[in-house]
Amino acid sequence: MDLNAYKYEGSQFYDEVYDAGGNIRPHYSKLMEQLAQMAPYHVMQKQLAIEKQMQEEGVTYTLYSATQGHMLERTIPFDMIPNIIPSAEWANLRAGLVQRVKALNAFIKDVYHEQEIIRDGIIEREMVVANTYFCREMMHLDVPQDMYIAVSGIDLIRNEHGEYFVLEDNLRSPSGFSYLFKGRSLMTNLFPEWYFAHDIRDVQPSIDRFLSVLKQLAPNGKANPTIGLLTPGSYNSAYFEHMFLAQQMGIHLVEGRDMVVNNNKVYIRNMSGLQQVDVLYRRIDDDFLDPLAFRPDSMLGVAGLMNAYRSGNIALANAPGTGVADDKAIYAFVPDMIRYYLNEEPILKNVPTYILSRAEEREHVLAHLPEMVVKETSLSGGYGMLIGPKASEQEIALFAEKIREHPERYIAQPTISLSRCPVIKDAQLTPRHIDIRAFVLSGSQEVRVIPGGLTRVAMREGSLVVNSSQGGGVKDTWVLSE
């Protein structure tokens, strides 16, 4: 395969493989050498093999087709070139992620108890209590082990100098684990010669970590808790992931209708009777958890679940109301939280963020809209966004109007040119923008980061949107051992 056809375009973007001088970075040298020896025909065949294997194993997300009137199962594009991270670089990221999640957890505990951070004037009260995801039901409720965010996904990006930034915290029910694990098994099955030529940190033990984190949540330190994964069901787009995690950890995959609350305890309706559940890893939104406490029309939840939770008879991962901390406006305060709760300097940088409810910042942003990325604070998945440099004048004018109308709903950030990594397209290398979703698992005894996380790729040329719902793909992520 001819590597010289690759256009890394010097210094405009940080390229994961090539430095500004056009030389291959040392940690990619072996892989690129191996790739250069592959015939284009061979590359195409491997690409087909990847797709076939994903189809057969059913590594799919579901989407509803209005035209065909039924559910379609789609595979996500998987690119064979891994994103390689040297060990020292990872060590720093890891430390930063652990620190960040600890502070966020402390913040959530605080806002649902004494609210000291508000009293000390670090964050305005309104930002917290008027937040869409602020959950009044959680006030003064003590959660098992004080652990609110057992499972989190932190999105990382790199600017044109290769510096890492946190783009977003996902503290409700982040997805992507299955692609991480399946991606790795695809790579070891189909590219063993690449895999064995590198010394790569194994991700498989993370499944055990995941399970042990869930176990540690069990109320009253029960030694052998019954754990369930609460899924909205097989029509949910992430159903494969729910199934996969339940199967890998050997926990029960349950839907709301499979459970019943009796005497403030939650039970699975088993064929042989009722079995009490101690920990519920839930993959449904707060609003749908319990029709008695939240949306009364929810068919997905379990009636009485919140009472059982309040009585301390069940642990929920993650706790309801964690969304208050992954809001895009609250995001701006995470560095302050780290200083406030941990008395440490943040290891990972935030992307500078303008809070548009502040008049001064708002005027600055409105004057520079074509250079900004504007996001609606309560939306995720790449929706409700304005990417200034890519937007038309009308779109910009429309957004300016929306901002003036509801400044509190938006934040703005300078456009960061995400780093690029080559992908295979038509048996050729071509650059695409990427980010990394790092997964952090926090138990009462330990906070662990899955080595590598999930590299997401914007598969369309020039696109900055990596979300799978908007045509994004994924790559395996290799963290090298020391």
Added chain:
Amino acid sequence: MLNRVADGLFWIGRYMERAENHTRLISTVYHLSTQRTKRNDIAHWQHLLRLIGNENDFLNSYSEVSESNVLHYVTLRADNQNSIRSCIHIARNNMRQLREKMPSECWDTLNSLYLWINEQTVNDINAETPYIFYKKIQEQLSSFQGTLYATMMRDKEFHFIESGKCLERADNGLRMLQAIHFSLTVECPKSDYSFLLALLKSVNGYESYRRVYADKISMQTVVEFLMLHPTFPRSTCYSLQILESHLRSLVTQQSNQNFLHNKVLSHVGKVHAELLCMDKANFTVERLGEHLHHLIESCDMIGLMIDRHFFHEEVVSA
């Protein structure tokens, strides 16, 4: 185990078995039709339609009873609930909702078959010759069953799938016999036993039959073999015996005894005992119909009881 999971597993067993029975039958009937003497003899195809699906339903969508139309209808047609494709679809979609309960290799084999059959057209059947085409399906189905046997833990999940499979096998065999009996008595009493022979071949029982009955092929002996033989794996009697043993394992693996579950078990035992009390003399053309009718009703009853007592019983004790 959740009730809905048990239900799903049971029907995976049933539909995979149904797909296999139909595959074997279509393939055999196709070969019968190649041996026919008269041209344009469509009797075989009409027969197959009656066994797998519904003739009126067929005539609503196809202009004529022809080889390729019938093969399409019984193999690939999506709105024929009994076509091989439909059976595989239902089994696969059931499994998709309880994948985590089964070894992933089982999913992989079933899902590959599903993806493969989705791409097939009636032209593929002819292009490959039906013999090779149905052999391919047969091999993939066997590969599924083999994977199941080689990888599944012998716990409730396994026993539910196997129970479904056994009940389906017993039920299917009886229905096939009933259809053939009908055509022998009502339609063309003069017809030879070619269909009976086809049925025997379709369950891969011709050679076994020959080992047991060295002399002649008569309806009575074929029916006796297919229904009563104690060790032939696809006989009604054997299927019910194995069904009973899987249900027994289910009942005994339960932590608290449920008397309704025991009742299901007793009922299967009763039907099995009735069969054991029969012999060749019951299977004259005159009396066979009545026996078949009764046995099919009993199988339906077993299905209903399993459904009600295993899948829909609310156990209230905590």
